[in-house]
Amino acid sequence: MIVGQQKPLEEIWDMIKDHSRVLVFGCNTCVAVCQQGGNKEAEIIASLLRMKATQEGLDIEIKDGGIERQCEHEFFESATKSLEWADAVVSTACGIGVQFLAEKYESLPVYPGLNTTFLGAVEKFGVYTERCQACGQCVLGLTGGICPIARCAKRLMNGPCGGSTRGKCEINKDLDCAWQLIIDRLKAMDKMDNYEKIIPVKDWSSDRAGGPRKFVREDIQV
Amino acid sequence: MSVKTPSKLEKILASGQLAVTSECGPPRGSDPEDITRKAELIKNHVDAINITDNQTSVTRMCSLAACIRLKLMGLEPVLQMVTRDRNRIAIQSDILGAASFDINNMLCLSGDHQSFGDCKLGQNVHDLDSIQLIQTVRMMRDEAKFLGGDDIKCPPKMFVGAAANPFADPFEIRVPRLAKKIAAGVEFIQTQCIYNLDKFEKWMEGVRERGLHEKVHILAGLTPMKSAGMARYMKNRVPGMDVPEELVKRLAGVPKEKQAQEGIDICIESIQRLKSVDGVHGFHVMAIEWEEKVPEIVERAGLYPRPTIDK
Numbered sequence A: 001m002i003v004g005q006q007k008p009l010e011e012i013w014d015m016i017k018d019h020s021r022v023l024v025f026g027c028n029t030c031v032a033v034c035q036q037g038g039n040k041e042a043e044i045i046a047s048l049l050r051m052k053a054t055q056e057g058l059d060i061e062i063k064d065g066g067i068e069r070q071c072e073h074e075f076f077e078s079a080t081k082s083l084e085w086a087d088a089v090v091s092t093a094c095g096i097g098v099q100f101l102a103e104k105y106e107s108l109p110v111y112p113g114l115n116t117t118f119l120g121a122v123e124k125f126g127v128y129t130e131r132c133q134a135c136g137q138c139v140l141g142l143t144g145g146i147c148p149i150a151r152c153a154k155r156l157m158n159g160p161c162g163g164s165t166r167g168k169c170e171i172n173k174d175l176d177c178a179w180q181l182i183i184d185r186l187k188a189m190d191k192m193d194n195y196e197k198i199i200p201v202k203d204w205s206s207d208r209a210g211g212p213r214k215f216v217r218e219d220i221q222v
Numbered sequence B: 001m002s003v004k005t006p007s008k009l010e011k012i013l014a015s016g017q018l019a020v021t022s023e024c025g026p027p028r029g030s031d032p033e034d035i036t037r038k039a040e041l042i043k044n045h046v047d048a049i050n051i052t053d054n055q056t057s058v059t060r061m062c063s064l065a066a067c068i069r070l071k072l073m074g075l076e077p078v079l080q081m082v083t084r085d086r087n088r089i090a091i092q093s094d095i096l097g098a099a100s101f102d103i104n105n106m107l108c109l110s111g112d113h114q115s116f117g118d119c120k121l122g123q124n125v126h127d128l129d130s131i132q133l134i135q136t137v138r139m140m141r142d143e144a145k146f147l148g149g150d151d152i153k154c155p156p157k158m159f160v161g162a163a164a165n166p167f168a169d170p171f172e173i174r175v176p177r178l179a180k181k182i183a184a185g186v187e188f189i190q191t192q193c194i195y196n197l198d199k200f201e202k203w204m205e206g207v208r209e210r211g212l213h214e215k216v217h218i219l220a221g222l223t224p225m226k227s228a229g230m231a232r233y234m235k236n237r238v239p240g241m242d243v244p245e246e247l248v249k250r251l252a253g254v255p256k257e258k259q260a261q262e263g264i265d266i267c268i269e270s271i272q273r274l275k276s277v278d279g280v281h282g283f284h285v286m287a288i289e290w291e292e293k294v295p296e297i298v299e300r301a302g303l304y305p306r307p308t309i310d311k
C-alpha cells in the first residue's frame, strides 16, 4: 500500500488561511491503513483547523468529507456537492489522489494534507516500512524475494557494500541491511549459488528515469 | 596474468614484486598545491597514488583533476571512482577523460552513503554498482564498446581495481563477493584497513581455497593509528571496520605522546607479518592526513627502494 504522513498542522494552515470555504477531503484506502489520511483523520484535521481559525480570528468555514479512493473516477460522484461548495480543498490522499482531484476541478486550489512517503507494508500495528520503488522490472526472483532497490540504501544490485555490520546498514543501526536479508534468504532456500550470478547493468528505462509511465490495456477498455 | 595496459602498477605486480600504493585525499578547495605537496612527501616511496573520490561523501576537488595534477608531476595515479555521484553517461565520459591524460589505473567503488558527508540532503545516483562499474570499464577497454553498444575509437587503457572489505558482514559472503568482482573483471584489489590480522588471514585462506589469489592481485590495506582515541573511534563508529580490543589496549598502554609512534610500529609489524601471506601482492598504505609518515613505514617495512620499470 501507499504510506503517507500527515503534514504539520501549521503547514496545512499556511496553505488554506486565505480561503473562506475549505474542505478537508479524506481518502479511505491506502493511507487510511496507517491512520493518516482516511476520512476519520480528515475529520480530525478539519476540527483542528477550525480551532486554529477561531484562535486567529479568521472567518473560514471548514468542512470535512471523503471517499473510498481519490485515484479512481467512480468514487468521486458522491462528493460532487461538497467539492463544488469549497473554494479550496486539502486532500489527505497520497500525491496521486491530490493530483487526480486537481485534474477534475480545473480552477479549484487543491493542497496536499500528507507527505506521500513510500510503498510499504504494515510490519506491525504502527510500524510501516518501505518495500518497493516500482522500478518497472522486478528483480525479486534473483534476490531471494527482497528488493535491493527499495531496501538497500545504495540500491546495490550485487551487494553487500563494505559497510554492512552485524546485519545492519551502514547508514543506520536500526535499519536492516538488505543484502544481509537477501543472503539469509538465499541460504534458507539453499540457493547461495545465486549470489555469485552477476546482475548486469540495469535497464532503468522502465523506472522513473524513463519519464512518466503509462500502462494501457486495450483489451479491457470500454 | 599478462600485462594489458601501460600501467606501471600493473607491470610491477606482473613482475611478481610487492607493490606499494598510497592515497591522497584532495583538498576542500581549489588550491592544487594541497595535492602536489602531499604527493611530494610520498612519491619516492610508492608505485602509485590513489586519489579518493569525495571520500566519506564530503565534497572535495574532483579525483580526476587531482589525478591530472599527479600526472603533471610525472607520477602514477589511481583514479578512484564511486557510483554514488555519476550516472553511466558521466562515468564513461570521465573514464575517457582520464584515459586522455594517460591515467591508467582505476578503482571502482560504490562509495559511502551521502548521509555521512556534507550533502546529507542530496540525491545519490547508483545507476551502476561497483561490480557493474568493473564490467563497464573492462568492456570499454577490451571490447572498445560503450555500454550503449557503440564503438569507442580509442579505448581507455585502464588497469581495473576494486576494494574488498574482508571484515564487513556477512563474513561468509566475503570470499564469494571477491569471486564476483573477479568474474566481473577486476584485476587488482585494495583491501579495507586491516587491524584484525587473524581474520584477514582467514579470509585469505578462503581466497586461496578457491584459487582466487591467482586471478587477482591483492594489496593489503593499512592505516596507521595516530592515537588510542582514533583506534576507539574506528572500532566503534566506522561501519565495516574491525579493530581488535588488544590493539586499542596496546595504544592506550603507552603515554599519549608516544601513541603515534606505537601506531606506526603496529602498522610496520602488520606489513612484516602479511608479507608472508600467500596471495598478498602488495600494500596499500593509507596514512590519512599523515602522508609524511609513509616513507618511514615503507622503509622500515623493508619495501624500499621501489622498483623501477622501463616504460
Ligand code: SF4
Residues within 6 Å of the ligand: A131, A132, A133, A134, A135, A136, A137, A138, A139, A140, A147, A148, A149, A150
Ligand atoms: S525490483 Fe523493482 S518492482 Fe521489484 S520490488 Fe524492487 S523496486 Fe519493486
Ligand code: SF4
Residues within 6 Å of the ligand: A151, A152, A153, A154, A155, A156, A159, A160, A161, A162, A163, A164, A165, A168, A169, A170, A171, A176, A177, A178, A179, A180
Ligand atoms: S549496508 Fe547493506 S543495505 Fe546498507 S548500503 Fe550497504 S549493502 Fe546496502
